[in-house]
Amino acid sequence: MLAAAAIALTVGTFKSKIPFISDIGGIIGTSVSILFLLIMAYINLRIFLSVYKKFNAYKQGIRPSDTDLNIQLTGPLNKVFHFSFKFINKSWHMYFIGFLFGLGFDTASEITLLALSATNASQGMNIWLIMIFPILFTVGMSLIDTLDNLVMVGAYGWAFSKPSRKLYYNMTITGISVIVAVIIGGLEALSALASSLKLTGSFWDAINLMTDHFGMVGIAVIAIFIGCWVLSILNYKLRRYDQLDQLISD
Numbered sequence: 001m002l003a004a005a006a007i008a009l010t011v012g013t014f015k016s017k018i019p020f021i022s023d024i025g026g027i028i029g030t031s032v033s034i035l036f037l038l039i040m041a042y043i044n045l046r047i048f049l050s051v052y053k054k055f056n057a058y059k060q061g062i063r064p065s066d067t068d069l070n071i072q073l074t075g076p077l078n079k080v081f082h083f084s085f086k087f088i089n090k091s092w093h094m095y096f097i098g099f100l101f102g103l104g105f106d107t108a109s110e111i112t113l114l115a116l117s118a119t120n121a122s123q124g125m126n127i128w129l130i131m132i133f134p135i136l137f138t139v140g141m142s143l144i145d146t147l148d149n150l151v152m153v154g155a156y157g158w159a160f161s162k163p164s165r166k167l168y169y170n171m172t173i174t175g176i177s178v179i180v181a182v183i184i185g186g187l188e189a190l191s192a193l194a195s196s197l198k199l200t201g202s203f204w205d206a207i208n209l210m211t212d213h214f215g216m217v218g219i220a221v222i223a224i225f226i227g228c229w230v231l232s233i234l235n236y237k238l239r240r241y242d243q244l245d246q247l248i249s250d
Contacts (some may be wrong), residue, residue: 003103004134007114008121034192037185041178048174055167059244063163113137164244165236172232179228180221187211 088094113133120130159169191211194204210217236242 001131001134001138003114004117005127005131007117008127008130011118011121031192034185034188037181037188041181041185044174044177044181048171048178051167051171051174055164055171058164058167059241110137162242164241168232168236168241172228176225176228179224183221183224184217187217 088097116133117130121127155169159165187207187210190204190207193199194207
């Protein structure tokens with residue numbers, strides 16, 4: 001909401017320079033997005049392979065340490081910023097974390113929202129009418145994130161009750177993260193390549209079509225998440241991994 005209001009109020013000042021700024025910003029923004037996603041895919045792949053090895057060791061009767069069960073405690077950024085965790089000791093402190101996250105949360109829908117704000121402001125629309133869009137966006141995000149949190153609380157409750165579940169959960173979530181990051185980052189990279197080199201053909205047309213309908217890609221990503229979780233749960237139950245904890249305890 002703050003970003004939309006700032007854009008709407010200042011767009012008139014830079015109106016003549018917006019095309020140039022937009023072109024440069026688009027190149028930088030896309031490049032950073034692609035690089036970030038591919039780096040995250042690489043990091044999560046390393047984590048996935050590490051957890052996979054620990055899970056196989058657990059199946060052979062080797063009990064993991066507490067550090068092995070908490071993969072979020074072993075990353076390089078955790079070592080650098082670990083001191084900051086002591087400042088977050090109440091639930092309402094997370095509001096400020098959420099605010100910082102929101103400042104850098106550049107999704108396709110948010111970019112569209114900011115573009116609408118800029119376009120309508122340049123056409124002389126009243127600021128109070130423009131703010132309808134970010135208000136609706138905020139309401140939608142609150143609804144979806146609340147539903148997501150309810151699901152994740154249930155998943156955490158299931159996963160953290162047993163060592164086998166915790167390892168399996170960490171392995172599944174990092175594996176899915178790799179798949180999604182490669183899909184989105186790969187699409188963005190191929191689209192940027194096609195645009196800069198003016199590539200044509202059925203393959204490149206398909207890439208451009210998908211990037212032009214990123215909303216559908218988002219739905220596909222959600223479907224991939226659900227499908228992976230269903231297969232993961234079925235695999236866990238069919239292989240009876242819950243019995244690993246009892247066997248190792250005995």
